[in-house]
Amino acid sequence: MNYDIPFNKPFLTGKEVHYISDAVQTGKISGNGKYTKKCQDFFKNTYGFGKCMLTTSCTDALEMAAILINIQPGDEVIMPSYTFVSTANAFVLRGAKIVFIDSQNNHPGMDADLIEDAITGKTKAIVPVHYAGVACNMDKIMALANAYNLFVVEDAAQAIDSYYTFPDGTKKALGTIGHLATFSFHETKNIISGEGGMLVVNDPQFMDRAEIIWEKGTNRSSFFRGEVDKYGWVDVGSSFLPSEIISAFLWAQLENLETIQTKRIQIWQTYYEGLKDWAAQNNISMPHIPTYATNNGHMFYLVFKNTTKRAKAIEKLKSHGILSVFHYLSLHESPFYKNKHDGRQLPLTNHYSNCLLRLPMYYELSVADTNKIIKLLNEVQL
Structure with a gap:
């Protein structure tokens, strides 16, 4: 597609x-x-x-x-x-x-x-x-x-x-x-x-x-x-x-590092401001930047309460021609390493694997496109 x-x-x-x-x-x-x-x-x-x-x-x-x-x-x-x-x-x-x-x-x-x-x-x-x-x-x-x-x-x-x-x-x-x-x-x-x-x-x-x-x-x-x-x-x-x-x-x-970074951080901030109220209303976690860290605009993600709710957001965006993706699968439960893992439960790792969604993020993402993504997500009822 x-x-x-x-x-x-x-x-x-x-x-x-x-x-x-x-x-x-x-x-x-x-x-x-x-x-x-x-x-x-x-x-x-x-x-x-x-x-x-x-x-x-x-x-x-x-x-x-x-x-x-x-x-x-x-x-x-x-x-x-x-x-x-x-x-x-x-x-x-x-x-x-x-x-x-x-x-x-x-x-x-x-x-x-x-x-x-x-x-x-x-x-x-x-x-x-x-x-x-x-x-x-x-x-x-x-x-x-x-x-x-x-x-x-x-x-x-x-x-x-x-x-x-x-x-x-x-x-x-x-x-x-x-x-x-x-x-x-x-x-x-x-x-x-x-x-x-x-x-x-x-x-x-x-x-x-x-x-x-x-x-x-x-x-x-x-x-x-x-x-x-x-x-x-x-x-x-x-x-x-x-x-x-x-x-x-x-x-x-x-040679263009500063320009690239400025644009990516602007996109990140636009997402944050446009989605924070909807996220709060729907118990969705937004990216957290600790006081000791900075934000380089690499990624904007949302963490839903369960896989079903994440799937609704993915489908809403997909139906309008927008690709959002989830990220890593827990390595301790991977086919290669699960039998080598020491058996400890890592519930938060699994939570992010099941519930984290990454939104489009690239330099040429326009203001109109970013606002379209924000508008569509704000329409999602969870």
Whole structure:
């Protein structure tokens, strides 16, 4: 079915093809060239990230993180169940046991108050997922990591241009707080390159090795900097870095970051103001932004009381050519992992799986289209 208003529409700034053409004409399109460096420098200078390394996906960045913290069979990794499969898969591939944490009652993100009880002598890492670009309680998570000598890998796939405010008032970009962080530039994200991602290395102990893993397990980058007289296979690794074509596309997006963010946040605010009264009358939960978090306009969602009510809203929009979608299915109840899960009930995770609905959100969503969606939802009797 073709929709008059799709759920997502990739935004093109108009410079993508120009920069891709320029990359091709330089004669180097295999990666780690001009545009890779421009993008990495942008992120480092704009947000204060540590070492930035573009990857072909956020999944790749997560897999690099699992290698870097030396996940071994039997290690335990704590993360939310309400997340995309890549968050878990990266660590499962190294033999880890995943210990899933339930969501918060006012936000789909992981409940930091439940983490400490899940820590055992086998715990190696905590992987907070900043759902909808809204920060987890990083002050509490980092305190636990320091107390129990654990690594923190921020899954910031949706969290570009989002921040966390610590109790002392210090404000830091998400992705700068954990030992490692990962980002996505998939076509559904705020800033895109079709597929694409980035690993951020904030802990200096991982910086040299990260580059080797990124370069297929070789010290090739050191060779090209003149630090060694030849390069060879020195560690495990894979082909994680993207081509210059992907990086060139991404650079066109980064040049327009502020414009894109301003528009998305405007759309988010329009939804919020237009739906808040209807939501209150029908006992529907709206997105919650904690005082320590910011809103990057990545996603607008509604949480209904049950699946039946959500289905009514979906059908109302669909009948008018508008696509709305639900999101993650609980990983602890997935066909692959349900028999490996420790049996704990995670009721809030299941609630979000059954009741959360995402509304269309993309740069070119017009005021008229946004108002049409708001009007139709206000007509839904629940």
